Amino acid sequence: MSESISKLKQDFEAELASLVLTSKEDVDAIRVKYLGKKGLVTDLLKQMGGLSAEERPAYGKKVNELKEFVSEAIEKALLVAADAALQKKLASGFVDISLPENGISAGSTHPLYDVREEIIDFFAHMGFEVDFGRDIETDWYNFEALNTPPDHPSRDMQDTFYLADKVMLRTHTSGTQIHYMETHKPPFRMIAPGHVFRVDSDATHAPMFQQCEGLVVDENITFAQLKGVLQVFMDKLFGSGVKTRFRPSFFPFTEPSAEMDVSCVFCKGEGCRRCKGTGWMEIGGCGSVDPNVFINCGIDPERYTGFAFGFGLDRIAMLRHAIPEIGLLTGNDERFLSQF
Numbered sequence: 001m002s003e004s005i006s007k008l009k010q011d012f013e014a015e016l017a018s019l020v021l022t023s024k025e026d027v028d029a030i031r032v033k034y035l036g037k038k039g040l041v042t043d044l045l046k047q048m049g050g051l052s053a054e055e056r057p058a059y060g061k062k063v064n065e066l067k068e069f070v071s072e073a074i075e076k077a078l079l080v081a082a083d084a085a086l087q088k089k090l091a092s093g094f095v096d097i098s099l100p101e102n103g104i105s106a107g108s109t110h111p112l113y114d115v116r117e118e119i120i121d122f123f124a125h126m127g128f129e130v131d132f133g134r135d136i137e138t139d140w141y142n143f144e145a146l147n148t149p150p151d152h153p154s155r156d157m158q159d160t161f162y163l164a165d166k167v168m169l170r171t172h173t174s175g176t177q178i179h180y181m182e183t184h185k186p187p188f189r190m191i192a193p194g195h196v197f198r199v200d201s202d203a204t205h206a207p208m209f210q211q212c213e214g215l216v217v218d219e220n221i222t223f224a225q226l227k228g229v230l231q232v233f234m235d236k237l238f239g240s241g242v243k244t245r246f247r248p249s250f251f252p253f254t255e256p257s258a259e260m261d262v263s264c265v266f267c268k269g270e271g272c273r274r275c276k277g278t279g280w281m282e283i284g285g286c287g288s289v290d291p292n293v294f295i296n297c298g299i300d301p302e303r304y305t306g307f308a309f310g311f312g313l314d315r316i317a318m319l320r321h322a323i324p325e326i327g328l329l330t331g332n333d334e335r336f337l338s339q340f
């Protein structure tokens, strides 16, 4: 009996040693062969039943010793196999673990995205609904309904990307206001943020940029309320203390119309190179909604009045971060983006 135990031990050692490139599967196969339910060591234990009461203790002790020996050897072999697998993986993956790590760079939100989210958040808190509109508009929504006569310069082929006859990439987000007025009954207030497209490209103009327009329509809406809303908005964007001023201007869809300036965010109105010594910076346009626009949208201009305003998000982001060129915002240059 004890010969068969010693023999099995020798066989096991020889078999384990014969594995040159130990894999986990190879070791598992040996484990099953010796320690499994029908394994060789398990078999020896089963033979105890046929022994006399005197023989059993010594035999049982020896078989258990063998079982422990085999278990330990297999545990060790598994560790060796795991290490061999790791080495193989590292070699095939060409990972040089001796190289120093080069730092983990985390992304950040884009300055344009930040500005847009901030504006949406501000107006949403004031009860404005957000409508993103559509990038492609027809002549009616981009021009005609906005009281833009056929001979207006903004209709010129040089400014507009036409896709087909009377179909174009929107040149401003104002068309969203027409869609909105056609489908909503006053009173309402809404903003329309989105991309707009113009055939234009230099340091401060890009063929695609972002605008946000706002529209408020109700009975007894006044220009004074427009000024109030925009002053609070500029306080929010550039900090309280920023001054605003309104200069008479012309837009086809508002009457009266104004350009709004803010006191220069760089020199606080003292006059510097960036504001060309004036102390003021142009930020957007605004005005009272032209009655013709109301008529085009089926809103009674005798009963309702309203105001509208619009500004460029790129311009706001450029002013806030002193960005000299609009192209940097869409250039996707990591050296620029990592500064935010």
Ligand SMILES: [Zn+2]
Binding pocket: 264, 265, 266, 267, 268, 269, 270, 271, 272, 273, 274, 275, 276, 277, 279, 280
């Ligand atoms: Zn200045």
